[in-house]
Amino acid sequence: MSGDRLGATHGRGGVGCPWLPQSTRTNTSPVNPTPQVLILGGGPAGAAAARLLAQWGLEAVVVERSPDPDPAAPSLAESLPPSARKVLAATGLLGVVEAGGFLPNSGNTALWGGEGRRDDFAGGATGFHILRSRLDRLLRGAAAEAGAEIVRGVARLPEQGAEGDGWRVEVALDGGKRVEVRPHWLLDCTGRAGLLARRYRVLESEAPTLAVLRRYRNDSGWENVIATHALVESFGRGWAWSVPTSETARHVAVMLDPQLHAVMEGAADLSAAFEAEIANTALMHSITTPAVSVGEAWAVTASMYTSSRFASGRALLVGDAASFADPMSSYGVKKALASAWLAAVTVNTAIRTPELAETAADFYGRREQAMYEALREGLASQVAETGLGGEGAVGTGGSANAGPGASASDDAFWDRRARWLADRPEAATDANSPDGPSAEALRDDPDVRAAFHALRLGSGQLRVGRRDTVDRPLVIGNRIRMAPALVTPRFPAGVRYFRDVDLLRVVHLAAGAANPGALYETYSEWAAREDLPPVDLANFIGVVALLVADGVLVPGR
Template sequence: MSSRELTVDAVVIGGGPAGSSAAHLLALWGHSVTLLWRPAPRPAVAESLPPSSFKLLDRIGVREVIEGAAFPRSTGNSVKWDDGETPRVELFPDKSCGLQVRRDLLDRLLLREAARAGATIRRAGVRDVIPEEGGDMSRVGFGTAGGSSIVRARWVLDCSGRARLSSRHDRPAPNATPRTLALICTWERTAWPITDASHTLVESYDEGWAWSVPLSRRRRQIAVMLDPPRGRSRESLGQRYHAELAKTNWLRDVSAGARTVSGPWARDASAYIARSIGEQRLLRVGDAASFVDPLSSYGIKKALASAWLAAVVTHTCLTSPALTEAALGHYSACERRMYVALQRRFAEMSRAPAHAYGTEFWEHRAAFASAAPSAELSREPVVAALRELKARPSHRFRLAAPVRQVERPLVRGNRLVLEPHLAAPALDEEIRYVRNVDVVRLVALAPQYDEVPSLFEAYNRATPPASRVPLTDFLGVLSTLVGARVLDLA
């Protein structure tokens, strides 16, 4: 048994998209990074990468590699929801294409690119993460075939997914959403009876919902998402899977005539969020921070977004320690905001099946829409403000008395900086950009102009060409500021 120690800027735990992307970026930005990972013991799952994820792949520097891999292209989704008779086709906008990826192959590519960027990749199992007294370093214990080792790190990024290896004894925060079990099977047939074989297929049924993602022209994975059994079930996994698939209409017919290649196997697909997302010297990233219902198709995209922001925060803390507290608060707030927004979206999508089927499965999930907190401003005052702006040829804007400017973190390049944000009683949080409109610049210009067209032209003149906004977005944000009593109309 050997005992060796080294010291690095960051240890990344986990070799999925979140871990490899965060390690890649930190290494590119000049930091010493060790990534510790162990291959997942479960079978590989097919997942979707929507076209909107390519911007994140660009930021991380791996888009060309991922697009150049032999992953099937996808033009969109086909969805049969709330007991509708025929599936509806949902194409990606502007004739764009996404990718259907097998997670183990994607993970392998991203790990390779992280190593090329300068990260040290170690195949190892993490035993523990122990902060040193004084708070400047953490000790990460891990084991390899050659024995046990310890690496000391200024920052630890836990990207270990549901395992949450940095907090084995810390349960996630209480969650209002019901638990969900995924049963997954790989099927094969020569030709699938669907309009577009590249699509992700989604179907709701009375006791759950099902999805299917292609692995190749011949193979697809089909999963059913359901409530976990209450108490001990006498059914085998295979019996339960096929009984649930038989409750569907469309996917049952799609799979008729196909043969099973592997599975079924079970995965916990319950939503959760960690009690602590960012703390001194430790960030939880991707699924280690939170997990959202896979209906959103945001699994990998969410992991990439989380990894990018975690890398920015870690880089900021390493290079500007005075910003550590603000950076940690910003990271935690962004993760929680994304989690609530995606869960609310799923809850709203659950309303139609809840009405169509009237079952406990859907009613419980739809209930989250009214239980989840919302940071959005009520629609009525915004609509009223828009009507008033359009009804009168001229206006005199003035900044409302309770509005103030506060310094809050904002991403600039690859680091966080403190810049002015607007705070007002009607806003649940301080804001700087809404629909890409710089609201600090807008409220500074507004009192100088009597007509909205002149204000719009002045705003875009004062804005760099790449950041100029269309009139529709500008009017929407101006109406929001008036509706929230950030700007008053004299």
């Protein structure tokens, strides 16, 4: 953030490419003390939300402590899967990231549960291996180019005024001046620091995790691994990962439970402790041994947490401020961007249609909680695949509550997580996901399976059976609106979209289609006219099978 009440970074009127890291454009206009939206934090969540809101014509001010970090300082490397392209496109940032010069992410090499495998992403799709410091700078530049105001300074703990008055935030600008800002809406995008979010934080104390990281360089490259693959490996005391930042440079991390194993026990320093843990691995040891370490090791906490609430008054907790999922999920930045998109949609709705403000905030909170629950549930299968942990796995040498320095069984790390993840409910991750059974559950539903096989064999024309609807909040465009949804036996609260298919549109088109194949073609043509993403045929037939099983569509001759 810039000096005094000046130095706001604006997107209009810069010179050169606005999102290049070296581009720092300042403006001498004062900070508006009553912006429509104040965003605390300029990481991926804050920058993405600011870009969207500015593009939609709202005034967004971002308070960021250090938009230009020391390039020599350690920066976390992360991998974005190909599926992140969808949310990058939705936030208008895909082109920015594609032009950022990041190494492509083509797949994973794993040594998990003692089994090795190499998996390229389907269809040759690629994601990105990114350095967070560079990515953050690119995204802030893109937000500024869209018209958001980036201010250098430090925000104090927000204070809530009388009911309906919103929030007050004192910002200490770099030049020493203090400004009280009273935004119409406040977004806490301060990540794990959680300036406002800490009031509502719920720690997952059953599974604490510490990440110890180090950078490596091998000028000859690595012959035993694919240069564009992320690497993951499980071992008794935890797990490890490696992300390439170029063909000759990699970040390597070990993930440990500090309550089970004293990380520094018997080590002269953190780097020595890191090397001792790497000695317990096979894949990571094979890439660090021929390489040269760059700098010392460093550690960051990586424990999971959520929030007791995600919306408070006219404030939203966004990205890692709202919740943090285990890095094993590989959804860190992707989750932050998805959260930012929905937060921007929520604020845009609340400002432009105030009568829906409470509905929109409640919708946001429910979906944030559902996202977190789904990511946590997804960890269960990864833990199970290690072949470690589970019922009765804690040995006689220790327990799942062993403290630092205590003796713990070789697989206590995994046992602790298996117990913690047991019997967790599944939840949906898509903003418009219905309240009802998941796609995985429906695959095993005998009625849906029977309908699916009948449709594959050919059922002729479909006619409309029961068609009851109810209004429920849905994201349509850049707002949350009350829109009709189908009421069915399996979705009594209403369902409009399932597997990215608009069910009401399917029902509307069914009467004019000669058979399910023709219905698919008609729906695909409609989706293309509406500039919607294409729908996979198998998913579409599965959705039609669901409608048949629930009596919404009836096979006829």
